[in-house]
Amino acid sequence: MAAEQAQEAAQHVDVQAEAAKVIDHVSSLDMNQILNDYLIPYGTKILLAIAIFIFGKWIARFISNLLGKAAFASTKDEMLQSFVKSISYFLLLLIVVIAALSQLGINTSSLVALIGAAGLAIGLSLQNSLQNFAAGVMLLIFKPFRKGDLIETGGMTGIVEQMGLLVLELRTGDNKTVLIPNGKVFSDSIVNNSNNETRRIDFTFDISYDSNLKQAKEIIARILADNSLVLKNPEPVIAVGALASSSVQLVVRPWVKTADYWTAYWGITESVKLEFDHAGIEIPFNQMALHLPENASVSVNK
Incomplete structure (x- = not known):
């Protein structure tokens, strides 16, 4: 016990002696020496x-x-512009940080190696994110859509707002924002409804077998001819598509400008219904008709 106390006392004396040496060394320095040896060199490096x-x-x-x-x-592509700006700024800023640290005397070679090792570890733990990033790069290269296009992908339909590094942002028709991972977009089918200037509207109108088929076709042809949104070339197609179990199906295929698609679709549908009602052309609906012989008897058991 006494030996341990003596050892602790000796260590305490050594610490006091070292502290005294440091104090004596600092006190022996004048302000000019401190300024020239420490403040100016290190301050210059920091600045x-x-x-x-x-x-x-x-x-x-x-x-x-x-x-x-x-x-x-x-390319006239705003999404590619945003992508290039983000990536280039990040890489250039990383170079600037390494240059600033090198000015402070930090060994940047070991820092670069450390960044590489950290990047590998992060890459292994964020495989899905890297997949989305790679898919985003491929989408920007192939450009299947642009900002403002109406597309269908990933089970969603909406207008392209922007494409980030990892997700695609869509705005739906009811003004909701939907974020879809780029990997899902790239691996799924993409339907671009805005890529071409014109689109074809596909209608199927059912009329009853008792209605006048030629009259129905003439009414539809007149409606299409009077609609200013329907293009004359290519000419609309009006044909019998099928003889169904309870109706005759008329296939109607007019062409319109892409921007006028829904306006023409709704307008033509309403006009056909009103004109068919006025002409007495029946549009059948699901129903059951029961025909009994005149001499048949129906018994009801209670």
Whole structure:
């Protein structure tokens, strides 16, 4: 016990002696020596590192904006412009940070190796995110749609608002925002309803077997001819599509401009219904007709 106390007392004395040496060394320095040996060199490095970071950040943003404008000028694609700006700014800012740390005397080679190892670990843990990122790059390369297009993908229909690094943002017809992972979009079928200037509307109108078929076709032809949204070329198609069990199915195929699709669809549907009612052409609905012989008797057991 006494030996341990003696050892602790000796260590305490050694600490006091080292502290006294440091105090004596600092007290022996004058302000000029402190200024020349410590404040000026290290302060200069810190100020230069801060200047490199601030100026480099501005340069990175300037270059990324130029690259984004160049991408938009060559493709007229706002989504590609945003993608190029984001990626280039991130990579340039990473270079600026490494340069600023190098100015402070930090070994950046080991830092780069550390970033690479961390990137590998993050990549293994975020495989789905990297898949979405790669899918986003492929979508930007092949460009199956642009901002403002009406598309169907991933079980959703909406207008393309923007495509980020990981998700595609759609705005549905009832003004909801839907985010779909890029990987799901790329692996699924994509229907672009806005890619072409014109679209065909597919109608199927049912009339009863007792109705006048020629009159029904003439009414539909007149409605299409009077509708200013229906294109004259290609000419609309009006034909008997099928003889169903309870109706004659008329297939109608007019062409319209893509922007007029729904306006023409709703207008033609309403006009056909009103004209059929006026002409006495019956549009059948599901019903059951029971025909009994005149001499048949019906008995009801109670």
